[in-house]
Amino acid sequence: MSEGTETGSTETGGRAMPPGQAVRREHKPLHYGRVPSFRPGRWDFRVFGTTESLGTYRWNWAEFTALPTVREVRDFHCVMRFSIPDVHWAGVSASELVRLAPPSAQTTHVMAWGEYGYSANMRLEDFLAEGVLLATRRDGAPLAPEHGFPLRLVVPQLYGWKSVKWLRSVEYMVGDRRGFWEERGYHNRADPWEEERFSHQEETDRP
Ligand SMILES: Nc1nc2c(c(=O)[nH]1)N[C@H]1C(S)=C(S)[C@@H](COP(=O)(O)O)O[C@H]1N2
Ligand SMILES: [Mo]
Numbered sequence: 001m002s003e004g005t006e007t008g009s010t011e012t013g014g015r016a017m018p019p020g021q022a023v024r025r026e027h028k029p030l031h032y033g034r035v036p037s038f039r040p041g042r043w044d045f046r047v048f049g050t051t052e053s054l055g056t057y058r059w060n061w062a063e064f065t066a067l068p069t070v071r072e073v074r075d076f077h078c079v080m081r082f083s084i085p086d087v088h089w090a091g092v093s094a095s096e097l098v099r100l101a102p103p104s105a106q107t108t109h110v111m112a113w114g115e116y117g118y119s120a121n122m123r124l125e126d127f128l129a130e131g132v133l134l135a136t137r138r139d140g141a142p143l144a145p146e147h148g149f150p151l152r153l154v155v156p157q158l159y160g161w162k163s164v165k166w167l168r169s170v171e172y173m174v175g176d177r178r179g180f181w182e183e184r185g186y187h188n189r190a191d192p193w194e195e196e197r198f199s200h201q202e203e204t205d206r207p
Pocket of ligand 2: 030078079080160161
């Protein structure tokens with residue numbers, strides 16, 4: 001098969017890609033705005049919002065990099081109709097983070113916040129799904145600056161815009177609120193297997 005041109009149920013390594021996606025091998029960076037610089041002395045990562053304690057959790061860079069890490073190999077699906085098979089990630093699993101910073105029982109959604117106010121919302125259930133990582137490494141090396149160094153979210157089961165680069169905080173929410181692209185016409189949920197690309201599709205979504 002000719003890579004980069006196939007669409008539909010393109011097979012790779014025996015796996016189907018979601019509908020309307022073409023396989024691409026290279027990871028050409030894609031984002032809105034400029035690449036922030038990393039100042040380790042100023043950087044922190046926070047969990048705030050409806051935590052069980054109502055307090056904010058905070059890690060500086062040394063503390064964050066001391067957290068236990070896991071590795072995951074996942075396909076990455078961008079809404080702009082390309083998918084990258086078998087991306088290797090390493091970092092802190094989202095479920096480990098939620099264990100360290102417990103949400104209140106009423107928490108239903110999270111907002112992931114990047115530098116400069118980029119944000120993406122998702123159900124708590126999607127955040128806790130298998131393979132969701134706060135990644136510090138990709139393909140055996142620290143993240144490249146344009147791919148989110150020093151920390152990015154990876155939510156492999158949703159379109160790529162939910163995988164917030166230059167991640168700085170996670171907000172627990174009781175109820176939902178739309179993030180950066182979700183406010184600008186992108187689908188609220190973003191399941192690539194359902195081709196949930198545009199917000200107008202939400203009107204006809206099954207309940
Ligand atoms: N902070 C931030 N994160 C972002 C974006 C962005 O514009 N800003 N773009 C998203 C989109 S649309 C995609 S497809 C992926 C691309 O990740 P990559 O550049 O590492 O391939 O990052 C996502 N994360
Ligand atoms: Mo994207």
